[in-house]
Amino acid sequence: MQGDLNIMPDKSFWNSKTVFITGHTGFKGSWLSYWLRLLGANVYGYALNPETEPNLFHAAGLADDMDSRIGDIRDEDKLHAELKQVKPDIVLHLAAQALVRRSYEDPVATFDTNVMGTVRLLNVLRELPHVGAVVVITSDKCYENQEWSWPYRETDEMGGHDPYSSSKACVELLVSAFRRSFYNTPSGIPLATARAGNVIGGGDWSVDRLVPDLIRGFDAQQPVVIRNPTAIRPWQHVLEPLSGYLLLAQKLYEDKHSFSEAWNFGPHEQNRCTVAWIADQLVGRLGAGAGWKQDHNAHPHEAHVLSLDNSKALHRLGWRPRWNIHTTLDSVARWYQAHAEQSTTSRLRDEMQLDIERYSQQGL
Numbered sequence: 001m002q003g004d005l006n007i008m009p010d011k012s013f014w015n016s017k018t019v020f021i022t023g024h025t026g027f028k029g030s031w032l033s034y035w036l037r038l039l040g041a042n043v044y045g046y047a048l049n050p051e052t053e054p055n056l057f058h059a060a061g062l063a064d065d066m067d068s069r070i071g072d073i074r075d076e077d078k079l080h081a082e083l084k085q086v087k088p089d090i091v092l093h094l095a096a097q098a099l100v101r102r103s104y105e106d107p108v109a110t111f112d113t114n115v116m117g118t119v120r121l122l123n124v125l126r127e128l129p130h131v132g133a134v135v136v137i138t139s140d141k142c143y144e145n146q147e148w149s150w151p152y153r154e155t156d157e158m159g160g161h162d163p164y165s166s167s168k169a170c171v172e173l174l175v176s177a178f179r180r181s182f183y184n185t186p187s188g189i190p191l192a193t194a195r196a197g198n199v200i201g202g203g204d205w206s207v208d209r210l211v212p213d214l215i216r217g218f219d220a221q222q223p224v225v226i227r228n229p230t231a232i233r234p235w236q237h238v239l240e241p242l243s244g245y246l247l248l249a250q251k252l253y254e255d256k257h258s259f260s261e262a263w264n265f266g267p268h269e270q271n272r273c274t275v276a277w278i279a280d281q282l283v284g285r286l287g288a289g290a291g292w293k294q295d296h297n298a299h300p301h302e303a304h305v306l307s308l309d310n311s312k313a314l315h316r317l318g319w320r321p322r323w324n325i326h327t328t329l330d331s332v333a334r335w336y337q338a339h340a341e342q343s344t345t346s347r348l349r350d351e352m353q354l355d356i357e358r359y360s361q362q363g364l
Contacts, residue, residue: 021044021047022093024043024066025068026050029047032246054339061345074116139195140198141160141168143160154262178191190257194262194263197266198236210275211332224291231305232273233275234266268324
């Protein structure tokens with residue numbers, strides 16, 4: 001595989017595949033759903049209604065391009081009924097409570113959604129042997145963060161200081177247990193987990209995230225308050241991990257259990273930047289006079305340094321990240337500028353399609 005790098009999702013594979021995505025109304029789920037439609041897949045989504053207004057799912061009119069079903073990942077009976085009716089070839093599990101600070105405010109809901117929601121999904125899938133591959137999306141924060149400077153590998157210790165990070169570590173452990181207890185047979189469903197870094201891109205309006213917070217501040221012409229400007233994160237465009245998820249799902253489907261394990265999909269080393277640097281770059285592209293200031297109040301613990309080792313995905317899947325941080329930020333700025341111009345849903349979908357085409361054709 002070392003000589004066959006920079007592999008992209010294969011349209012001939014995905015065309016006419018039936019794909020069931022949990023969390024399709026979220027930021028990443030919306031991009032993933034649209035990319036799969038461009039690849040010719042039959043896309044079914046299962047998620048709660050979008051949490052924010054505006055949101056990418058509605059702004060880009062994505063419900064018009066797929067079968068969107070509203071439901072809670074914790075409702076096992078409804079989830080079972082939907083999966084039994086759809087009969088998917090592939091399941092991509094993105095539904096989650098994905099915010100660190102919210103996990104401090106409501107740890108019970110965080111663990112219930114992230115851990116027990118995944119348990120319920122995997123338990124239902126045990127009765128659906130026609131499924132050909134399952135990818136469970138966790139997070140780079142599943143690792144026991146030692147605040148060291150070198151990247152984390154898939155074999156490093158699971159942990160998590162905050163409830164969100166701990167819940168994602170728990171998901172990694174429970175997926176491993178389900179795989180070894182119920183899925184690890186010749187007829188069992190291939191099951192893998194995928195971990196990604198700090199994902200950014202057009203159409204994210206989540207609360208308490210850097211880029212959406214900046215965009216809201218720019219719109220209001222107010223300085224954005226940033227908690228930890230010196231924190232270093234592995235920033236990546238949303239298409240980077242999504243390309244990894246799609247490639248991993250294809251490998252699972254085609255080669256069965258050879259790829260049923262955990263995988264990192266992080267950005268290039270040069271994309272490890274401070275929060276302040278990212279903020280300054282977006283101020284320069286979109287700020288129009290607005291800026292940011294540091295919040296000196298006390299806040300719950302968050303990791304300071306974090307990055308992922310991509311070596312395994314590079315050598316065994318042929319995957320590598322394609323966009324540097326400047327290309328990523330240019331894409332982010334273009335999308336939010338288009339939205340600020342009160343573009344139609346078709347224009348915003350066109351922007352998404354152009355980004356997917358640029359990403360598919362352009363290396364670093």
